Amino acid sequence: MKSETNSKISKHFSSALQGSRSVLNLEESRKVMELSGIPLNKSKLAKSEDEAVNFANEIGYPLVMKIVSPQIIHKTEVGGVKVNITSEAEVRAVYNELISRTKEKVPEAEITGILLEEMVHGTEFIVGTTEDPQFGQMIMFGVGGIFVEVYKDVSFRLIPITRGDAMDMLKEIKGKALLQGVRGLPEADTEQLADILMNVSNLVTENPEIKEMDINPLMITNSGAKATDARILLKKKP
Numbered sequence: 001m002k003s004e005t006n007s008k009i010s011k012h013f014s015s016a017l018q019g020s021r022s023v024l025n026l027e028e029s030r031k032v033m034e035l036s037g038i039p040l041n042k043s044k045l046a047k048s049e050d051e052a053v054n055f056a057n058e059i060g061y062p063l064v065m066k067i068v069s070p071q072i073i074h075k076t077e078v079g080g081v082k083v084n085i086t087s088e089a090e091v092r093a094v095y096n097e098l099i100s101r102t103k104e105k106v107p108e109a110e111i112t113g114i115l116l117e118e119m120v121h122g123t124e125f126i127v128g129t130t131e132d133p134q135f136g137q138m139i140m141f142g143v144g145g146i147f148v149e150v151y152k153d154v155s156f157r158l159i160p161i162t163r164g165d166a167m168d169m170l171k172e173i174k175g176k177a178l179l180q181g182v183r184g185l186p187e188a189d190t191e192q193l194a195d196i197l198m199n200v201s202n203l204v205t206e207n208p209e210i211k212e213m214d215i216n217p218l219m220i221t222n223s224g225a226k227a228t229d230a231r232i233l234l235k236k237k238p
């Protein structure tokens with residue numbers, strides 16, 4: 001029997017699949033992360049220019065603003081992300097710019113809104129899962145950000161993992177020194193990172209409809225780890 005929390009998570013998946021979508025939008029993915037115990041930076045989804053200004057004042061500056069659409073997986077490729085926004089006037093201008101640019105580049109896109117996020121600084125890592133045709137679901141941890149496919153500095157384990165597996169994954173990447181706060185970078189709380197890996201493993205174990213997912217970047221900050229972007233891909237119904 002599913003727990004109350006997992007039932008809430010399943011509703012997000014059912015809503016997407018019933019709408020013939022296999023990819024959750026950013027806001028849906030963040031809600032699933034939150035329900036799964038993954039720490040997030042502060043955010044609000046605005047559906048109007050005035051709402052964006054109100055939310056910006058609630059969250060505080062500087063901000064990141066992102067387009068939210070079920071048709072857009074890689075937001076940066078359509079110019080759907082703006083960072084370091086520092087004023088109400090800039091919020092208004094960027095809100096309209098992101099919508100007009102998205103409509104121009106992806107005319108068929110259904111725009112859910114604009115996500116305003118707390119801008120955080122730190123070291124970028126990635127946590128993800130993928131389904132191997134031979135072995136099944138696997139979990140990944142490594143150096144993240146926009147260069148994740150360049151460095152390919154990641155470790156893998158079969159899901160479900162133990163806490164010992166999670167701690168070993170942190171030690172196996174070549175960039176493990178980054179977790180120790182080299183050259184003034186924030187030092188990672190490895191126990192918190194192990195918690196995150198365990199929570200992701202549990203999420204995928206309890207929800208077999210997940211085909212793959214990633215949290216990129218998972219930012220290591222002076223106040224702990226924070227997921228600032230997430231993507232969840234579901235298995236299409238037969």
